[in-house]
Amino acid sequence: MRHEKATRLLDLARMLAGSAEGMTLDEMARALDVGRRTAERMRDAVWAAFPQMEAIDDPPTKRFRIPSGLDGVFQTPTAEELAALRTAADGYKASGAEARAASLYALEGKLLSALRGAARRRVAPDVEALVQAETIAVHAGPRPFEDQQVLSAIRAAIKGLSGLSFRYEGGSTPGRRREVTPLGVLFGRSNYLVALEGAGGKPRSWRLDRMSDLKVLDTPAPPPEDFSLQAFADESFGIYHDEIQDVVLRIKPSRAEDALRWRFHATQKVTQDPDGSVTVTFRAGGMRELAWHLFTWGGDIEIVAPQTLKDTMIAELREAGRAHGAW
CATH class of the missing domain: 1.10.10.10 (Winged helix-like DNA-binding domain superfamily/Winged helix DNA-binding domain)
Structure with missing residues (x-):
């Protein structure tokens, strides 16, 4: 004690x-x-x-x-802390997040070089033992694009409260040069810059792998005082932002234990009904991405609302069925 x-x-x-x-x-x-x-x-x-x-x-x-x-x-890191750092770096590298992996490997090197010889010799075997015994399962999916030069330019603009320009090979006019106020970066299955373009516009997402020739501008571009990157991310189930809707899902009693431990959305409310089923409610956009996720639950989940999510799920199932000769 x-x-x-x-x-x-x-x-x-x-x-x-x-x-x-x-x-x-x-x-x-x-x-x-x-x-x-x-x-x-x-x-x-x-x-x-x-x-x-x-x-x-x-x-x-x-x-x-x-x-x-x-x-x-008083600051000597433990073997568990160093192993967690190495495992996180290895996980980033395995998933394709090369830039963030490099940053963590560099941090690990700095921590080890700062240790005194005796402390370093004492902790090193335990770190290697834990690293060999723990790993991160990498799931199937797109490898996120992380070009160090792209991230460096974005971060320089954000730190300097400066505008950012780049050529964007996406949208309705591929190849057009854009000038934006950078607000932050969303890391996920794909990586996106969140930024404002023009006066009075709403924040938009720009895929990092479609950006090139980035330049930090001399023009000041501070973010709006009331903007929160986390709140922006919470408005959607995934990356795509569309109309925010009230989502109600019901999970069968046979999967209730899984549902009670599952995180569908940051704003979710979860209740267990008298019959053992679980009801999950939250507000979000991105119905297509949500439908893609709900498909993994098979017949154990029911979409109660909204109707647009039901329609999206049916349309996606029909498309998959046609591709495999179901009808």
């Missing part, structure tokens, strides 16, 4: 050292999942161990941080 308390205090010290703006007592309590009074006692214990910690006025409260960071002895 004493070891666990010491570990929790060290976790808090790392949070306070890793936060540029500092943390309030309420933020500490939420991060550690404890009460405010417990968070206050833990802060005092950390302050006694790290007297360089400082309090910053942020009316009506205060923020606390350790501005000089922590000594390396």
